[in-house]
Amino acid sequence: MNYWLVKSEPEAFSWDQLVKDGETVWSGVRNYTARNNLKAMEKGDLVLFYHSVTGKEIVGIAKVSRVAYPDPTADSVAWVATDIQPVKPLKHPVPLTAIKEDARFKDFSLVRQGRLSVMPVDKELYDAILAMSQKA
C-alpha cells in the first residue's frame, strides 16, 4: 500500500466532478517524474486530491482503481494513465499554507517541487494530513 498526491486545477477537473463521475481516467501527464510515479501506483493505493491554483488545498481521498496503462490521450505509448475513484472528502480541506507552516512537511514534494503533479506521500505525512483534516 502506497500513498500519493495528485494535483488538478478545479477549473479543469475538480474533486466534485470526480465524485459526480464515480471514476475518472487520470491522463494527460506529460512529465517523466510524474509519469514514473503513476507507473508505480498499485491498485487500492490511496491518493490525496489537491486543488492547485484555485483553492490550493487537499480536498479529498481517492483510490487507484486501475494501474497504469497507455494514456489514451497521448500519441506515444511512453505516457500512461491510471483510473481513480473517490473514497471520501476530507472533513476540512488542508490548505497548502498549513502544510508549509508545519516542519514535518519541509521535504514534501508539494512544497519542494511545486510543479510536480503526481508525487508519493510518506505514510507518516499521509497520516499527518488526515489528522490535520479533522481539525477546523
Added chain:
DNA sequence: GCCAACGTTGGC
C-alpha cells in the same frame, strides 16, 4: 553531451 532558450506550471 552541454547549455541557452523556451514553455509551462502554479504560487503570490
Added chain:
DNA sequence: GCCAACGTTGGC
C-alpha cells in the same frame, strides 16, 4: 497578471 522554478528542446 506577474514571475520564479524547472523540465524540455534544439543548436552547437
